[in-house]
Amino acid sequence: MRSFYHILHSVFIFALLISYNPALCKRYKYTVEELIDAHLFWLEPAKTAFSLDIEPISYPDKCELKQLHLNTRHGSRLPIPDDISYYYTLIIKRKKYKNPFLLRNNFQLVERGELEPYFDGLQSRKRYAKFWKGVRYSPEVIKFQSSATSRTGASSMAFSEGLFNGEGPLDICKSKPVYVWSLPTEQDYILQPHYACARWNQTVANNNTVLNEQLYSYGNKTLKPIADRLSKEYNIKPHLDPNLLPYMFTYCQFYVVRFNRTDTWCSLFSPKELLLLRYYWDLGSYYTLQYGDPFNQRLGCGYYTQLVNGVEDYLNGNSFMIADIKNSHGFTLLILFTTLGVFKEKEPLTADFTYEQIKKVRFTEYVSVPWSSTFYLEIYTCSDDHNKVLIRALLNFKPFLIPGCKSEYCEWETFKKILGDKIGCDFKKMCAFP
Numbered sequence: 001m002r003s004f005y006h007i008l009h010s011v012f013i014f015a016l017l018i019s020y021n022p023a024l025c026k027r028y029k030y031t032v033e034e035l036i037d038a039h040l041f042w043l044e045p046a047k048t049a050f051s052l053d054i055e056p057i058s059y060p061d062k063c064e065l066k067q068l069h070l071n072t073r074h075g076s077r078l079p080i081p082d083d084i085s086y087y088y089t090l091i092i093k094r095k096k097y098k099n100p101f102l103l104r105n106n107f108q109l110v111e112r113g114e115l116e117p118y119f120d121g122l123q124s125r126k127r128y129a130k131f132w133k134g135v136r137y138s139p140e141v142i143k144f145q146s147s148a149t150s151r152t153g154a155s156s157m158a159f160s161e162g163l164f165n166g167e168g169p170l171d172i173c174k175s176k177p178v179y180v181w182s183l184p185t186e187q188d189y190i191l192q193p194h195y196a197c198a199r200w201n202q203t204v205a206n207n208n209t210v211l212n213e214q215l216y217s218y219g220n221k222t223l224k225p226i227a228d229r230l231s232k233e234y235n236i237k238p239h240l241d242p243n244l245l246p247y248m249f250t251y252c253q254f255y256v257v258r259f260n261r262t263d264t265w266c267s268l269f270s271p272k273e274l275l276l277l278r279y280y281w282d283l284g285s286y287y288t289l290q291y292g293d294p295f296n297q298r299l300g301c302g303y304y305t306q307l308v309n310g311v312e313d314y315l316n317g318n319s320f321m322i323a324d325i326k327n328s329h330g331f332t333l334l335i336l337f338t339t340l341g342v343f344k345e346k347e348p349l350t351a352d353f354t355y356e357q358i359k360k361v362r363f364t365e366y367v368s369v370p371w372s373s374t375f376y377l378e379i380y381t382c383s384d385d386h387n388k389v390l391i392r393a394l395l396n397f398k399p400f401l402i403p404g405c406k407s408e409y410c411e412w413e414t415f416k417k418i419l420g421d422k423i424g425c426d427f428k429k430m431c432a433f434p
């Protein structure tokens with residue numbers, strides 16, 4: 001989903017030995033784990049993704065967990081069409097080396113990506129053991145929603161298998177069929193607010209002059225020496241275009257995702273170079289989904305409006321819904337965090353960042369929301385103080401403080417005040433363009 005980055009590069013013939021047989025030049029050796037653990041990729045380390053050693057939740061005395069809201073990034077997937085077309089550019093004129101990533105499989109979940117959401121379902125059961133105990137699936141009580149894409153729909157289904165494993169009537173695994181609803185993408189103000197918003201599309205995703213300048217300058221300054229090194233080392237003529245390097249980075253990532261291999265494109269780059277290449281994509285997510293564009297601080301308002309209604313309808317006795325389980329995208333999660341005002345870097349990300357500064361980047365898509373990341377919002381009522389309502393937010397089971405709240409257990413009224421007029425926003429009007 002990065003087709004909107006405006007890449008300034010001239011078409012050229014890439015006569016690189018590596019493209020002929022990437023396995024020939026193993027300059028740098030890595031294990032899969034060390035690359036994943038360094039937050040270089042969108043893969044969650046296996047030790048948390050597939051762990052069933054999950055501590056049940058603990059919470060304040062006299063409080064009761066009443067409702068769960070979950071939004072998960074879909075599982076690990078194959079590259080997008082834009083990546084794939086660059087892979088063909090990278091290996092042009094090479095007959096023996098075949099690009100293993102086919103257009104017809106673009107965006108599809110890999111096997112690991114089917115397992116991750118299934119494990120997310122199993123983990124939810126264990127973490128919220130008391131909450132789920134005795135709960136039978138009913139579409140009025142537990143809502144499943146995904147964006148209108150195959151990877152999120154399939155991830156929702158896998159999650160439900162983990163959650164209701166063995167509680168249904170189907171076949172030997174006793175699967176339970178569940179209903180997963182979606183809105184069409186161009187109307188999905190909840191889970192794909194970016195694509196449902198013409199204004200975002202026209203001003204943030206496309207024609208984003210600030211981002212284009214940053215990427216251009218980063219390519220010309222920071223990536224160019226890496227392109228020059230490769231050109232020299234592998235005798236590439238004309239010199240490698242620095243703007244192709246970020247696609248060599250994703251090529252490396254997808255060899256790990258799909259084939260569990262680090263000895264192809266990954267082996268071309270030093271650890272430092274890999275991080276510098278990742279930062280190119282970090283800049284992209286910062287300026288299109290996060291604080292790099294102020295519009296993103298409102299774009300997630302549709303989700304929070306639905307959330308507030310979902311909580312209050314239940315607490316007021318107007319709905320039966322105790323869990324709202326959604327499956328969406330890295331894009332969605334970053335927009336929702338930015339709209340909530342959390343996960344802001346200390347300084348705005350720019351092309352001038354030094355390597356030391358880049359190492360400290362904490363909240364971009366690559367660093368903080370790997371595939372199958374879970375964003376839970378827990379709703380409590382407490383009997384001590386006039387049936388006070390509390391909300392707590394967690395990313396990948398780690399609670400975080402919402403700025404403006406006194407503690408991680410935030411008073412419901414304070415939470416609503418923080419969101420202010422984002423609750424009840426007029427999404428259509430906000431997104432009209434021009």
Ligand SMILES: *[C@@H]1O[C@H](CO)[C@@H](O)[C@H](O)[C@H]1NC(C)=O
Nearest residue numbers: 186195196197198201202206
């Ligand atoms: C988004 O912008 C692109 C390029 O400007 C345009 O081709 C496309 O139709 C737009 N999509 C929507 C949904 O507005």
Ligand SMILES: *[C@@H]1O[C@H](CO)[C@@H](O)[C@H](O)[C@H]1NC(C)=O
Nearest residue numbers: 201202203206207208209210
């Ligand atoms: C892109 O933005 C600039 C100003 O930032 C504007 O002048 C130009 O018309 C826009 N182009 C398109 C295609 O919207």
Ligand SMILES: *[C@@H]1O[C@H](CO)[C@@H](O)[C@H](O)[C@H]1NC(C)=O
Nearest residue numbers: 008216217219220221222224
């Ligand atoms: C790239 O940067 C160099 C030095 O900073 C500058 O001289 C050059 O003009 C830039 N390249 C382009 C095409 O702007």
Ligand SMILES: *[C@@H]1O[C@H](CO)[C@@H](O)[C@H](O)[C@H]1NC(C)=O
Nearest residue numbers: 030031032033112259260261
């Ligand atoms: C990936 O390869 C490593 C060895 O490099 C191996 O330990 C691991 O089990 C493999 N993982 C999968 C999913 O095949």
